[in-house]
Amino acid sequence: MDIFFLLSKTILVVLIFTISLVVAMYSTLAERKVAAFLQDRIGPNRAGPLGILQPLADGLKFFFKEEIIPNASSKFLFIAGPGIAMMTATMTSAVIPWGEPLTIAGRQVSLQVADINIGILYIFGVVSLGVYGVMIGGWASNNKFSLLGAVRASSQMISYELAMGMSVIALLMITGSLSLKTIVEQQSGWHWNVIYQPLGFLIFIVCAFAECNRSPFDLAECESELVGGYHTEYSSMKLGFYLFAEYINMFISSAVISTLYFGGYNFPFIHSLGLSPNWLSIVGVVVFFAKISFFIFFFMWVRWTIPRFRYDQLMKLGWQVLLPLSIINILLTGGAMAFFK
């Protein structure tokens, strides 16, 4: 535990934290831009060139808004809710390998905060904690719409976590490791897991939409039925925290999808470029972020295309379609592994 190690980890943690906040910030602008473009509009373009300063203006607005805490709410939990949502959203990024190790002054600097050997389990654990933010906030508001939104969010997350876990089990049968670092390293070149696990990927991405409370599964904040869902009573930056946490979750799940199924920082012909290892890892990081950006775009693209599911349809899809399908996927994977070995 020398000083260099501590320093490099601290810098990495701060850097990743900042990057996820900035990405989330600009996702809000990207969301509005993508929505506009898919609807033949231009979108926000007044604050700075091409609307670049729009997220700053939005953030400033959140800070200046009046903060309302309902009298009948339980105040501590009401304040704790958004904090928990935000904290769990930013915690997940710790185990994601952002690139190959850099060599600085003869030392290896890993671009992963913690290479724990249960990386995927850690992500699942933290993500399922994320529902507490929504649940506590919705319950503490003392409002029937908030409570309904919170109940919907929690039951939806529990239902879809199951199918998600099952689809990852099939992946783990192939990789034989829970460490995200090992999973990425196995996918060098074109050996992306999506080729071996197309069905698993499909199940995983559908569940990721549900886990992020994103359309078409955004029933927890379904405006036409529940006013604002679990954040009906929230205002000012507390509301901002909830919305922000949603975008950070989107960023992290895009990162997880790219890591698990699309080779992380690997790309084809990586070794025929003839670059030095440091440059290679930087290019790898750029490629990884390109993949993440694509999936963030994909999240938005889906949101502005597909209408919202009805609640019974959502439950039916989760329990009667995705769960059996993921079990079948496990069987198929096992069969294929036994056949080809």
Added chain:
Amino acid sequence: MEPLTNRSKTLVRKPMNLAERAYLPVIVGGMAITMKHFFRKKATIQYPEVKREFAPVYRGVHILKRDENGAERCTACGLCALSCPAEAITMTAAERKPGEELLYREEKYAAVYEINMLRCIFCGLCEEACPKEAIFLSDSIAIANYDREGLVYGKDRLVEPMDPKGHINTVEEAERQKWFKSR
């Protein structure tokens, strides 16, 4: 029963096949449609910089015209006020003094001419009633104010402004004449 038109269609309610029940093919189709719109030309007109083009006969805010010498055409005959179905126009007539020939075309002119924009329905009947071609509805649409008094437009805002050279903008007028002739 014999159908009245041939537009009716028989509803086919056969059970969905597997591809339809899986939703995914239609979802892919829908996403292809939205992606097509992503690259399509945008319908937005960036308003304050770019203004939408109106038809030459568009009925916006009124304008009181001047003649080719820059004198006001209105003689305060009151036909516009009479024709107005919303009773939005009021005016006070006055007699032209000697030496005011360049300001007012006829011996009688409107000393006060007010249109209440809250009452006006922009029907254009004043324009049709005017025997002197003095009042027209322009293509200006920006009517906004903080109080009701501010929406009673007087001569200061209705009379066509003179440009420094002293002659009036005739491009719009020529356009209008051309359109009327083509009918």
